[in-house]
Amino acid sequence: MYVTVYVTDQDRALAFYTDGLGLEKRIDHPGPDGLFLTVGVGDSPVQIILWSQAAGAGRPAGAPGPLILESDDLRKDVEIMRRRGVTFEESEPEEYPFGLRIEALEPDGNRVSLRQPRTP
CATH class of the missing domain: 3.10.180.10 (2,3-Dihydroxybiphenyl 1,2-Dioxygenase, domain 1)
Known part of the structure; x- marks a missing residue:
């Protein structure tokens, strides 16, 4: 995205x-x-x-991380990714003016931003 x-x-x-x-x-x-x-x-x-x-x-x-991916249900997706072994910088997605965001760390230490836009 x-x-x-x-x-x-x-x-x-x-x-x-x-x-x-x-x-x-x-x-x-x-x-x-x-x-x-x-x-x-x-x-x-x-x-x-x-x-x-x-x-x-x-x-x-x-x-933001150099790569940003969007989710329709970030909290659910974070739990699925945690079960798959993905490490996150924060314990839970954080609220921002645009919606929710959390940072995942890939094996080389690069950050991947995962976000869910705020619904109007």
Whole structure:
């Protein structure tokens, strides 16, 4: 669903991806961990997060992993994944303005963000 590209200047990156490459701006949402800014192609469900390296410096808890997967029932999916041996950074999914999120660690230590959007 999401792929993260770390950038030094979100405005400059947005101009490059939209004006230069012709992608569409999808999400532009300020949050406690920085601006959540995405671009995408037409009707594709895949989006590129233009994440500020300044916001991601030191990888604070709120910085997204480079891969983000979406779930319709995150709590249920987390329990299934735990039974399969997946390790998570948090004990339970955390509430964010967009919905729920938890971070899984893959064998090389890379983070995979799992999220469930808030229902309107």
